[in-house]
Amino acid sequence: MVEQLKPRYSVAWVNNINEIHQSQWDALAVPLKTPFLEWAWLSNMETSGSVGAKAGWLPNHLTVWRDRNLIAAAPLYLKGHSYGEFVFDHQWADLAHRLGVQYYPKLLGMSPMTPAEGYRFLIAPGEDEDEITELMVGAIDHFCDRHHISGAHFLYVDPDWQPVLERHGFIKWLHHSYIWQNDDFSTFDDYLAAFNANQRRNIKRERKAVEKAGLQIKTLTGEEIPKSLFPLMYSFYSDTCDKFGWWGSKYLTKRFFEQLHPNYAHRVLFVAAYHEQNDRQPIGMSFCLNKGDRLYGRYWGSMQEIDSLHFDACYYTPIEWAIQNKIKMFDPGAGGRHKKRRGFPATPNHSMHRFYNPRLRQILCNHIERINDMEQEEIDAINQDLPFKQQDCDKEIAID
Numbered sequence: 001m002v003e004q005l006k007p008r009y010s011v012a013w014v015n016n017i018n019e020i021h022q023s024q025w026d027a028l029a030v031p032l033k034t035p036f037l038e039w040a041w042l043s044n045m046e047t048s049g050s051v052g053a054k055a056g057w058l059p060n061h062l063t064v065w066r067d068r069n070l071i072a073a074a075p076l077y078l079k080g081h082s083y084g085e086f087v088f089d090h091q092w093a094d095l096a097h098r099l100g101v102q103y104y105p106k107l108l109g110m111s112p113m114t115p116a117e118g119y120r121f122l123i124a125p126g127e128d129e130d131e132i133t134e135l136m137v138g139a140i141d142h143f144c145d146r147h148h149i150s151g152a153h154f155l156y157v158d159p160d161w162q163p164v165l166e167r168h169g170f171i172k173w174l175h176h177s178y179i180w181q182n183d184d185f186s187t188f189d190d191y192l193a194a195f196n197a198n199q200r201r202n203i204k205r206e207r208k209a210v211e212k213a214g215l216q217i218k219t220l221t222g223e224e225i226p227k228s229l230f231p232l233m234y235s236f237y238s239d240t241c242d243k244f245g246w247w248g249s250k251y252l253t254k255r256f257f258e259q260l261h262p263n264y265a266h267r268v269l270f271v272a273a274y275h276e277q278n279d280r281q282p283i284g285m286s287f288c289l290n291k292g293d294r295l296y297g298r299y300w301g302s303m304q305e306i307d308s309l310h311f312d313a314c315y316y317t318p319i320e321w322a323i324q325n326k327i328k329m330f331d332p333g334a335g336g337r338h339k340k341r342r343g344f345p346a347t348p349n350h351s352m353h354r355f356y357n358p359r360l361r362q363i364l365c366n367h368i369e370r371i372n373d374m375e376q377e378e379i380d381a382i383n384q385d386l387p388f389k390q391q392d393c394d395k396e397i398a399i400d
Contacts, residue, residue: 008066010065011062011063011064011136011139012062014063015058015059015060017059018043018046020039020063022039025039025073027070027124028070028072028073028122028123028124031125032118032122032158033118033291033292034116034118034119034158034291034294035267035289035294036114036116036289036296037120037122041111041264042075042111042112044256045057045256047255048255048256049253049255049256050112050113050251050252051077051112057078057084058078058080060076060078061073061074062074064136070124071123071127071132072121072122072123072127073122074109075110075111076107076108076109076140077107077109078105078107078149079104079105079107083249083251084112084113084251085115085155086115086155086334087115087155087156096150096357099359101357103150105149105150106149107140107143107149107152107153108154109154109155110154110156113249113252115156115333115334117156117177118156118158119154119156119158119161121136121161133165133168134168137169140152144356150355150356150360151353151354151355151360152353153352154170157352159350162350166352169354170352171352171354171364171365172352172353172372173351173352173368173372174348174349174371174372174375175348175375176348176349176375176378176379177334177347177349178332178335178340178344178345178346178347179329179344179347180319180322180329180330180344181345182328182330185323187323188316188319188320191343192204194389195343195388196388196389198387199341203316205308206307206308206311206312210273210306210308213309214276214277215274215275215276216273216274216275217271217273217312217313217317218273218274218282219271219317221290222266222268223265227261227262230257230258231257231258232282233287233301234253234256234257234258236284236300236301237250237287237299238250238254239303240299240301267289267290267291268287268289269289270285270286270287271318271321272285273302273309273313283302283306284303284304284309285301285302285313286299286300286313286318287299287300288318290325290327293327293329294327294329295327295329296330296331297330297331297332299333311342314332315338315339315342315344319343336382340382340385341386343386345382345383346379346382346383347379
């Protein structure tokens, strides 16, 4: 349905991203730092069945047009649950239930199942960002009011876009991820040198354990990647998720991984572990994405339990590759127990929220500042316990 707002603009809600030509969408998305808002990634989510009504992620993308030209877009989803977001708003849902407010469905802006910073409205260069944002926020407000949606939520927002949303009345909620920053390292030894002596020994021991197991680690990108590795990556991913049972977060289908080839292979980095006797079939593999000077870890798995292979395939070899390829930032994905010991400090990110129920809105406004203060205290506490040189001490640091 198209609703005329001004003589210059029209907006359309689109339930299938394939209704938008890839070149039109990517003219807005490709210039961004994040790879996760590009047409091929989002389309694959939909066509593979990883998102959709059955999955509780109903695509409901907002687009803005001038004549036949797409000048802005927002990947949006109607959610019937909070799974796959990695921003845990279950307390808000429980509060709404106790107040007799229907929390679901909610309107969500993020790249599905992707806890990586960078979400924003996609707006064509040269357009007035505040004007287009006001138009889009107004369309979202109208949609939510008409359909009795409890709230609009944008997760892992681009920090440059966050002030724009604040000007339009959205409230920020502080979270953290574990992010490695390249401190002008030239070699992996430079990365090691940042740690205290004990942790340097730990990391060297872990990498040596992989060598002693008779494994060779290879990095494969783009056209170097055999087509067969994409469905194999699903097997690794599926097996890892199954080990965690209910908490395994197995959201993506086999078809999703298969469809990464060939249309998205140029963004893919596989870190594959091979036995020295068999260099054709990896026994373990991690899956990363690269765009510009950013690297993102997504999934991993292994056919065998091998000491420290997880750390090498998911952290050390990607970091080594990142240094060689002038990567400035490496986001290894959700979770942090192992990451903080290996040079990934807790790094702030924000989600942005608007509740349409007045009671929920009042409670959010009254308490979010204290919630954010508590989160900042947690970030500070985590980062006071990192095994870097300046925090060196005589006590031994346990290996995770």
